[in-house]
Structure formats: C-alpha cells, structure tokens
Amino acid sequence: MTKETVDQILKFRDDRNWKQFHNPKDLAISISLEAAELLEVFQWSAEDTVCEKKIEKVKEELADVINYCVLMADACDLDMDEIVQAKIKVNNQKYPVDKAYGNKEKYNEL
Amino acid sequence: MTKETVDQILKFRDDRNWKQFHNPKDLAISISLEAAELLEVFQWSAEDTVCEKKIEKVKEELADVINYCVLMADACDLDMDEIVQAKIKVNNQKYPVDKAYGNKEKYNEL
Amino acid sequence: MTKETVDQILKFRDDRNWKQFHNPKDLAISISLEAAELLEVFQWSAEDTVCEKKIEKVKEELADVINYCVLMADACDLDMDEIVQAKIKVNNQKYPVDKAYGNKEKYNEL
C-alpha cells in the first residue's frame, strides 16, 4: 500500500476532525465490526470461491478493515511495516517450514 | 506499507505451501478472529488510552489482522490501494465534510 | 435453559463482586470475543460437520457465549424469553414461510 493511500486515509479523518474520537478501544471495535461485515459476504456460502460473484462487496468491506487498521496504527503511533515484519519473524519460529509445509494445523498442534 | 513487507507475507505463505488453504471464506474468518484478539486487549479496560501499557500485544495482533488482509487481497486478486482509494471516494459522499465535521454519528444519522 | 442455570451464572458473578464491571459495552465486547473463540473451532475446517470431533471445544465456547448473553440480559434488565419471542415475531414478517421455505437468501433478497 502506498504512502499516498495512507495519506488519503488520514486526510479523510483530519478533514472531519475525527481524530478526537479515535481512541484505541473504539478503533479495535471498529476493526472487528468491519471484519464481521466482510465475513457476512460468506455466510451460508457453500462455495468457498465466491470471489467472482460477490467481489464488489468484498472490495468494499476489505477496504474498510484496512482503513481502520491504518487509523489504529496511526492512533497508537505504530509503523505498519515494522510490526508486520516483526510478527513474520515470530511466526517463522512458530511455524518452521519443515513442520508446517502443506500443513494447516495450528503451531501448538504441529 | 512497502512492497517488501507484502512480499514477505506472501513468501511466508508460499514457503509453507499454504495457498491451497486460502479460500476467501476461511480468510474472512481469520481476519475476524485476529480482530477479536486485538479487541481482547481492550476488554474491561476503562482507560481508552491503554496503548502505552499493552502496546506489545497491540503490535502483534494488529500485525496479524494486516497480514490476513494482505492474504485476502492476494487470494481475491485485489489491489489494496485501488480498493481503499475507491472506498474513500464512496465515504466522501456518505460523510460530507460540512455535515460530518466533529460529528461521530453514522452517515444515516447525519 | 432453566432458571437454576441462570441463577448459577448470576451467583458466580455475585460471589466475585463482578457486577460493578459489567457495563453493557464491555459485555457486548465479551460476547463478541467468545463468539470468535467458538468460530475458531471451525477455522480452516472443510468439513462442516466437525461437531463430533471438536465437540468438547464447541461445548465450552458455546457455553461462554450463552453465559455472557445471560449477564448482558441481566445488566440491561431484559427478559430473555420476551426479547426472543418479540424478535421471532419480527422475523416472521421478514421471512414469510411461502417465500423463505428452503431458501437461505437474506430477507432483503427474497
């Protein structure tokens, strides 16, 4: 995601003077709510590859989740690249390639 | 978020041959579950500015949400910048600055 | 669910003097978190009928959701039978038998 996109998200917030409402707890709630709206697209859907059919809804709801993640990172003064790369390092320990290859079990069941 | 970070996320998946499991429905479930783990940090917390205190947990859980958003976008062949910028345009209509300024009501109550 | 079970839930809370923490917002968060833990049982599970295999986990997590629903109803002074029966009436309007029979579409798509 480009810096330009991130800047558009923050500008949208600042144009409306909304930063005052963006405490971490309510932002975490908002991420959860948007994630639920994304999940709703797949409720009762047997076919797991509904992407084509419901793609417009997926685009909108996934964008909403990402949007709030950017706002959360900003509110908590976190660098997205830094925290994601740090987590990948942790996951590399939890899911060593030789044990996890082609295996969808959770790390504590590997 | 840099292309390098995105590439690390996809490489992690491909090194483990996990793409086969990444259908959109289960990815949407995963985003929801990680969002809940992020929200759990703030359960029962009166103080809305817990960021300092619980920041390590926030970093990890927010990283997990972002991680799955990247995987979802990839699985559905979506460009994150494109969908986020498109959604900002929609939100600009829903939340005109003059009505939304300093106002946290939902668009349908503005 | 018997009154005895409900009373056990409330007694558990009162024995620990926890009512003071049970504001509706945090209870709603708690219901969401427990619902996510229940959903986690089915993450990546292709087989939709995992009930047998993972039944012990389902029992625990479903119990947690129900537990918090009872606490929420109590905190908001709501009668569970009353609100559920009222909602069934609403749903009867939204999903008339002749249109909804054997049809899993949402009411606004019927």
Place this chain on the structure above:
Amino acid sequence: MTKETVDQILKFRDDRNWKQFHNPKDLAISISLEAAELLEVFQWSAEDTVCEKKIEKVKEELADVINYCVLMADACDLDMDEIVQAKIKVNNQKYPVDKAYGNKEKYNEL
C-alpha cells in the same frame, strides 16, 4: 429461558425447512455476525450505560445472538443447561472466589 421459547425458535426454522443449511460452521459464523451487530450499538459510545437510550436495538441484537445459540446447540445435539453448568464448574476452578473477588484480571494473571 423457557422450553416454549426454544420450541418457537426451532419451529421457526422447521417451518422454513432451514435445518438443511444449519451446519455448525455457518452457525458459528452467524453467532459472530450477530454479536458484532450487538457490539455496533456501543461503537464510539463513551457512556457505558447506554442501555436506556439504545435499548430497543440491544433487545433485537441480543435476541439474535441467543436465537443462533439455541440453533447451534440443537444442531450439535447439546443441552444448554448441561454445557453451561459444566463450564461454571471449570470457571470456579479458574477463578477461585478469594483471588477473583472484585478483581477483573484474567485467570492467568490472577
């Protein structure tokens, strides 16, 4: 909750021939989605005691969560009283009264 209410929930389902769709995975998704709709009532709400004001919405959404819990229990052939009482026993071990009294910390931090 009376047996009559539970029977109304099951009758609603059976009148529409919906049991065929009620696999545990999609029911778990549904519980999560309804929990999110309940939580949405409290998004951005500073006042934790919004019950009065938004009570009608709380009634509807809490009823939806309970409704799906009953359907989940039925689909997995679980007795709600049994699983809830069993979980209370577990929680009694995790949260001994002397340590948990007036203390909202998680059991692993007691």
